[in-house]
Amino acid sequence: MIRVALDAMGADAGVEPVVEGACRLSLESGPIHVTLVGDPRQIERALGARRADRSRLAVVAADGAVRMTDKPVEALDRMPGCSVLTAARLVRDGQADALVSAGNTGAVILAAARSFARIPGIRRVALAAVYPTALRHGPRRDPFALMLDVGATLGCTAEELVGFAVMGSAYSRVVSQIERPRVALLSNGSEPQKGTPAVVAAHAALARLPSIEFVGNVEGVDIPRGTVDVVVCDGFVGNIVLKMLEGVAAVALDLARKAYERRLLWRLGLGMLSRGLRQLQTLTDWKQYGGAPIVGFDHVVIKAHGRSNAQAIRNALKVAAKAVERGLEQQIRTALEPLGLAEQ
């Protein structure tokens, strides 16, 4: 049985979609047990209204919850018994194997940093994001690729970028089941000497690393295309790129809606173009589906989107269980060995 500690309090829409996601998963086959952490009255009320296999669900009380607008350090200092810290402690103390939260991203990372250790050889943890691509990836033909870091690491060293590449490769192998994920550095040119000094040095180090399938540098044009399975960059660039994808999707959706409303509705009815519009909507909502891994800790941490619906929470729980079951941490440790970083 894989046990996931689920912060029940952080999502934008409150406990309802979070509890509903856990209930759905409890009725499916698969060895996953979920501990819902938060206000027990709210959780029990939501549980009472739903079908669920209660033998695969538990509730642990927590005192307080971090809101999206809270400053992480201040909020965790003020509420040492809050849901995300309590859930992280369950994992630290061996009562659960992975942490899932749809709450404030900074608070999730900070709660993990205060509760877990980093994997030896990993200097900085990374927030990864799954994003939609034109090309498909892996045995399941997923129309998604992984990018990291999209968090807050500024001015990464070459060694940190190498760590991101190793962790992204391991995550892609474990969760997307791509045997040798194709990993690339994002740069301003494909040649090995293109990029910042850190990118150039990371390129040289990765080219000598047998444990991952490093294919060199990719450029901006390769991101929407999806040329590789894992795109590695520092958090400043990753944040800009990810938010730009959101902006492009929103603009495309808006244009399509206008075209649809103005001219097409009365000509074509609700036929194929409404299907196309729904596809586009899905694309713009991709962040809801599944979760964003926070990699580098000695425990699995999955950040679900704040706007997650029940299905997205269920998916995030399944992703967390899969990462535990297939040994994400050990895969990262093994891939780091040739670098001798673990000895530091």
Place this chain on the structure above:
Amino acid sequence: MIRVALDAMGADAGVEPVVEGACRLSLESGPIHVTLVGDPRQIERALGARRADRSRLAVVAADGAVRMTDKPVEALDRMPGCSVLTAARLVRDGQADALVSAGNTGAVILAAARSFARIPGIRRVALAAVYPTALRHGPRRDPFALMLDVGATLGCTAEELVGFAVMGSAYSRVVSQIERPRVALLSNGSEPQKGTPAVVAAHAALARLPSIEFVGNVEGVDIPRGTVDVVVCDGFVGNIVLKMLEGVAAVALDLARKAYERRLLWRLGLGMLSRGLRQLQTLTDWKQYGGAPIVGFDHVVIKAHGRSNAQAIRNALKVAAKAVERGLEQQIRTALEPLGLAEQ
């Protein structure tokens, strides 16, 4: 009369579209004289086949031309009499007021660097790009914004970013006729303390600079939306962002083409959707339209796209003339004055 030196040799399709663009412009009203620089036989042959006002065209012979695949330093060293260097020298020596080239970007920048001085207070020149946005800008409601640097500046200092902001603002005012262009720094958050140390320091400096309308930081999502008129970033980020826009446009065009081919052609004929497709094509080809300014030199330099057609060359010539006529260089100098940078 504003005199433009036009490198006739560098475009992907040879002298034909370049000469054609100059001929078209010569037949329009407006005080622009163009000197075509390159192989006189090729130029005269192309001129002979076309209608033009020869009183507003001249030809200056040059020996050799840089190709797109050439390495700029090596090519300019090997061919000191090549077309782009000869055209730049005409400007340096006062025989022309601006340089326009559709050739190898690196060679254009290098030829300018070898022939011109930088404006006092500008440490590094920048390659700017006009890109399509959802929102419209300025009195002409242009669906475009300006981004700089998209060239090769890595690891810019705060002072360099401030210089880009000043130059972008002046260019937008002069060419797009936006009286107080809204200028922003691209960062990983809108708060003043977000970003790399250089971005944070540039934010503080720009907030104190009265000569430009600095609105703070924008994020990736604001790029396709077009929240501001001028987006400032270092060349590494700018290159990735610009190429990503190309990639997104290519993917969107590909998706639209497939949808069109597969299902819509026989249902709708060549009606409104083919118009939509053409619009999208235009969007993906935006780089062809007009030119990318290289700002920071004491002379106007416009880089037209290598795939420019005659209309794009005509537009680049007009943009160059407008920048000269409205005193781009003096506008930059004036905006830099409050910083006291000109004294360095």
